[in-house]
Amino acid sequence: MSSGKKLFGTDGVRGVANIEPVTAETALKLGRAAAHVFAQRRDPSRSGRLRIVIGKDTRLSGYMLESAMVAGLTSLGADALLIGPLPTPGVAYITRSLRADAGIVLSASHNPYEDNGIKFFRHDGYKLDDEIEARIEHLVFSGEIENIRPTATKIGKAYRIDDALGRYVEFAKQSFPRGLTLESLRIALDCANGASYKTSPCILRELGADLVVNHNHPNGTNINADCGSTHPGHIQKLVRECKAQIGITHDGDADRVLLCDENGDLVDGDEIMAIAAIDHLQRGCLEGNTLVATVMSNFGLDETLESRGGKVLRTKVGDRHVIEAMLRHGHNVGGEQSGHMIFRDYATTGDGIVSALQILRVMTETGQPLSELKKVLKKYPQAQRNLRVKEKPPLESMAGVQSLLAAAESELNGKGRVLLRYSGTEPKIRLLLEGRDQASIDRHADRIAAELQSTIGEG
Numbered sequence: 001m002s003s004g005k006k007l008f009g010t011d012g013v014r015g016v017a018n019i020e021p022v023t024a025e026t027a028l029k030l031g032r033a034a035a036h037v038f039a040q041r042r043d044p045s046r047s048g049r050l051r052i053v054i055g056k057d058t059r060l061s062g063y064m065l066e067s068a069m070v071a072g073l074t075s076l077g078a079d080a081l082l083i084g085p086l087p088t089p090g091v092a093y094i095t096r097s098l099r100a101d102a103g104i105v106l107s108a109s110h111n112p113y114e115d116n117g118i119k120f121f122r123h124d125g126y127k128l129d130d131e132i133e134a135r136i137e138h139l140v141f142s143g144e145i146e147n148i149r150p151t152a153t154k155i156g157k158a159y160r161i162d163d164a165l166g167r168y169v170e171f172a173k174q175s176f177p178r179g180l181t182l183e184s185l186r187i188a189l190d191c192a193n194g195a196s197y198k199t200s201p202c203i204l205r206e207l208g209a210d211l212v213v214n215h216n217h218p219n220g221t222n223i224n225a226d227c228g229s230t231h232p233g234h235i236q237k238l239v240r241e242c243k244a245q246i247g248i249t250h251d252g253d254a255d256r257v258l259l260c261d262e263n264g265d266l267v268d269g270d271e272i273m274a275i276a277a278i279d280h281l282q283r284g285c286l287e288g289n290t291l292v293a294t295v296m297s298n299f300g301l302d303e304t305l306e307s308r309g310g311k312v313l314r315t316k317v318g319d320r321h322v323i324e325a326m327l328r329h330g331h332n333v334g335g336e337q338s339g340h341m342i343f344r345d346y347a348t349t350g351d352g353i354v355s356a357l358q359i360l361r362v363m364t365e366t367g368q369p370l371s372e373l374k375k376v377l378k379k380y381p382q383a384q385r386n387l388r389v390k391e392k393p394p395l396e397s398m399a400g401v402q403s404l405l406a407a408a409e410s411e412l413n414g415k416g417r418v419l420l421r422y423s424g425t426e427p428k429i430r431l432l433l434e435g436r437d438q439a440s441i442d443r444h445a446d447r448i449a450a451e452l453q454s455t456i457g458e459g
Contacts, residue, residue, distance in 0.1 A: 008133040010318045010424025012119025014108050016059030022116050024068035026140070030118060031072020033139035034150065037132060038102045039078070046174070049156060050078035055091035055164070056106035057195040059254045060220035061116045063104045069118070074156035076148060085163035087195045087254035089351035090168035092125035096348070097167055107195065110230050110251040113221045125348035126327070127320050160442050165198060172203050173451060175346040176357045183208035183238050188244040190235045191216040192228025194252035198322040200353045212242045224251065229258045229339055233256060243459065245372050250352045257352035258338035259359060261370035269337040270298045272359060274377035276341070277333055279362050285332075292325050292334030294318070295419060296432060300379040317421060319350050380416070381438040383445035385431040388458040392422045400451045408433060408444035416441065420448070429456070
């Protein structure tokens with residue numbers, strides 16, 4: 001691996017498992033580098049060995065990466081606390097709960113099973129900032145720590161934490177008012193054969209829900225396979241079949257959630273944020289009267305909040321940018337259209353089941369069905385196109401694409417928007433057009449997508 005390469009993308013290290021950079025060799029080096037960086041940043045008042053939590057989703061390759069990461073951490077004198085399959089927000093919580101020095105999640109989120117990834121949390125459960133990631137990356141490539149070799153009793157140990165799942169279940173339940181139950185609701189749940197396959201059913205059942213569960217039998221290769229939040233048709237069908245009042249569907253690591261109402265109609269992240277933000281405004285607990293969302297969220301969010309005395313703060317795409325803005329300005333509710341929602345009064349990162357519980361609380365307290373609650377948001381029509389690409393040249397270098405983008409923006413004339421960006425986690429380019437007329441933005445989206453396909457499309 002050369003010094004010109006990068007490891008970290010927008011959400012940790014990610015790629016095809018057993019191909020660089022997601023290999024056992026690099027995982028071992030990352031473990032060593034991370035242990036060194038976290039030891040340097042440790043509070044001087046703390047004594048004893050460095051303690052780092054490792055959790056994972058249900059991918060087959062998780063065993064390989066977990067073993068390599070343990071070898072790396074312990075070889076630099078840190079103890080590894082193994083918690084097994086648990087949602088990403090569960091790893092963040094357990095890191096805080098155990099007073100560990102850091103947390104590591106082995107997951108590729110919504111990607112197919114053959115992919116995997118490595119991402120880190122600080123001791124307080126928040127994701128690493130760019131500076132710390134860059135330091136870890138530098139140590140992996142430079143080999144500066146090759147001579148740091150603890151011996152004898154200074155080598156670290158690995159421990160299995162048996163009660164991690166129970167701890168996280170109790171934590172998530174605490175985000176739902178103690179005086180309320182879900183006994184009046186039939187809930188359909190899709191666990192994507194991922195990390196939530198035990199936790200979300202347990203949480204909802206313990207709160208009293210009449211639960212119908214699907215895709216909760218992971219086998220190492222079926223995570224996200226035609227199920228979960230990337231294939232919401234399944235939860236919509238399940239809701240209609242079992243006559244549920246709400247459907248809940250996670251991605252593979254359960255840091256995101258999409259819902260569907262009692263009619264089987266999808267409720268996306270923008271609608272979830274609108275319901276939650278208006279509820280927080282009405283209760284006087286939306287900090288700064290501000291919801292934090294990305295540039296991908298529908299402009300209808302701005303109009304909805306403004307009509308009730310609130311506002312929307314926009315960030316770049318990625319839940320880490322949302323969280324950074326929330327921390328910087330002291331806001332407590334934010335998220336993405338894709339279903340990453342951060343309720344900072346309860347969690348330090350996107351948490352699919354905690355987010356669902358916030359909407360279930362509003363449904364229970366108001367007695368209103370989700371189909372009525374979601375009407376709070378009046379959306380602008382959107383056209384989205386996601387294409388796989390063989391390369392990622394600078395967008396400004398593609399003259400044909402730039403010409404079509406300019407034409408679309410000219411026709412929208414300030415009453416809509418055009419966004420084009422590369423995915424930070426996949427070989428894809430994402431196009432979004434938003435405007436008043438669906439037919440018009442679909443026409444422009446198809447033209448731009450066709451030009452992209454001919455220029456950089458995978459095939």
